[in-house]
Amino acid sequence: MDTVERRELRHPDGRRLYVYGTDHGGALPHTSQDGQWPALHLRHDALRDRWVAISPARNTRPQTAPSDGRDAPACPLCVGGPELPFPYDAAVFENRFPSLLPDPPRPPDLEAATAPSLGRCEVVMYTSKHTGSLATLTAEELARVVAIWADRSEDLWSDERIAAVLAFENRGEAVGATLSHPHGQIYAFGHLPPLLEERVRAAQRHRRHEGDCLGCRVVDADAASAARAVVSNPSFTVAVPFAPDWPFEVHIRAKRHGARRLPDLTWEERRHLADALRDVVRTYDRCYDEPMAYLMACQQAPRDGDGPVDDWHLSFEFFPPNRAPDKTKVRATVETATGLFINDTDPEVSASQLREVAARTRPVDASLPPAARIHRIVGPVVDAEITPT
Ligand SMILES: [Zn+2]
Numbered sequence: 531m532d533t534v535e536r537r538e539l540r541h542p543d544g545r546r547l548y549v550y551g552t553d554h555g556g557a558l559p560h561t562s563q564d565g566q567w568p569a570l571h572l573r574h575d576a577l578r579d580r581w582v583a584i585s586p587a588r589n590t591r592p593q594t595a596p597s598d599g600r601d602a603p604a605c606p607l608c609v610g611g612p613e614l615p616f617p618y619d620a621a622v623f624e625n626r627f628p629s630l631l632p633d634p635p636r637p638p639d640l641e642a643a644t645a646p647s648l649g650r651c652e653v654v655m656y657t658s659k660h661t662g663s664l665a666t667l668t669a670e671e672l673a674r675v676v677a678i679w680a681d682r683s684e685d686l687w688s689d690e691r692i693a694a695v696l697a698f699e700n701r702g703e704a705v706g707a708t709l710s711h712p713h714g715q716i717y718a719f720g721h722l723p724p725l726l727e728e729r730v731r732a733a734q735r736h737r738r739h740e741g742d743c744l745g746c747r748v749v750d751a752d753a754a755s756a757a758r759a760v761v762s763n764p765s766f767t768v769a770v771p772f773a774p775d776w777p778f779e780v781h782i783r784a785k786r787h788g789a790r791r792l793p794d795l796t797w798e799e800r801r802h803l804a805d806a807l808r809d810v811v812r813t814y815d816r817c818y819d820e821p822m823a824y825l826m827a828c829q830q831a832p833r834d835g836d837g838p839v840d841d842w843h844l845s846f847e848f849f850p851p852n853r854a855p856d857k858t859k860v861r862a863t864v865e866t867a868t869g870l871f872i873n874d875t876d877p878e879v880s881a882s883q884l885r886e887v888a889a890r891t892r893p894v895d896a897s898l899p900p901a902a903r904i905h906r907i908v909g910p911v912v913d914a915e916i917t918p919t
């Protein structure tokens with residue numbers, strides 16, 4: 531078991547910064563914006579009975595993914611960048627361009643319902659190295675990332691106003707990732723987003739009508755399907771789902787009933803999760819000549835609301851848009867207008883392709899990554915030392 535120390539700092543503009551791993555020391559420059567986001571708010575769309583987050587400031591965020599063959603501008607996530615000028619192992623900071631804030635401004639009075647954009651937006655830096663992926667991090671680095679996700683989730687859940695926590699990653703230009711440095715994000719929501727609400731309702735309906743857990747049913751079906759399995763894992767199913775929206779979609783789902791959120795996982799399950807993530811991303815990396823773009827979402831049970839959300843199994847779900855190196859599925863009119871996804875691939879054929887790549891590329895000596903325990907350094911939050919720039 532590795533122990534990873536966590537140190538908590540504060541940027542001059544008030545944003546929290548958590549540095550995980552060895553304390554290399556160093557000061558933060560005062561380059562941040564003023565931390566004021568007066569335009570942020572939620573608007574209610576009456577026709578769909580759902581909230582839309584209005585976040586115009588995000589339009590000013592940087593784009594460093596090279597898209598036309600020219601050199602990308604300097605990476606803001608590398609050591610020496612504005613977020614972390616000093617050496618670090620891994621870190622989490624509050625997003626400079628948030629859509630949701632812990633102390634959101636009062637929403638404007640408009641012609642229809644508005645609400646404060648309550649929540650949090652964090653960036654998770656997996657490593658200070660500029661290149662790499664969940665497949666190429668060392669076993670210790672990967673264990674640390676899993677531990678950081680659980681650590682941050684625990685903190686975010688402790689705020690009673692938070693309804694849902696989503697850890698995620700956008701990788702590759704095909705999905706609009708603006709930075710190529712290995713990193714993910716965490717959003718904590720002050721309200722239950724519509725697709726999560728849909729899942730809660732489906733699980734509750736299933737419990738009412740069938741009398742058992744929908745998550746357990748899905749796990750059993752995925753475990754029983756040799757045609758959809760990608761790799762085997764003692765604690766998680768790793769499979770192309772029965773009804774995927776996207777080509778090469780893969781879900782990693784906790785087998786144990788009760789493993790609803792990251793902090794619920796045992797140490798052994800965390801090791802198996804790290805192994806499963808590595809297997810899936812390695813497989814994606816080897817399918818084509820270049821790493822496959824994907825969206826990755828860690829689906830954790832939302833806060834128990836109208837009833838307990840007991841029938842939820844923690845999952846990591848990958849949505850790659852490519853069905854071939856040069857063929858990208860876009861969310862087009864039918865998908866956007868109706869929610870009916872049209873998948874141009876056969877899920878069992880996709881699974882057999884992925885299974886074949888996974889079997890061919892898995893190193894024979896691949897050992898299980900360790901588990902890591904976070905040790906929070908107790909003490910007041912340290913205000914970052916400000917150096918002139
Ligand atoms: Zn970088």
Ligand SMILES: [Zn+2]
Nearest residue numbers: 743745746787
């Ligand atoms: Zn269950």
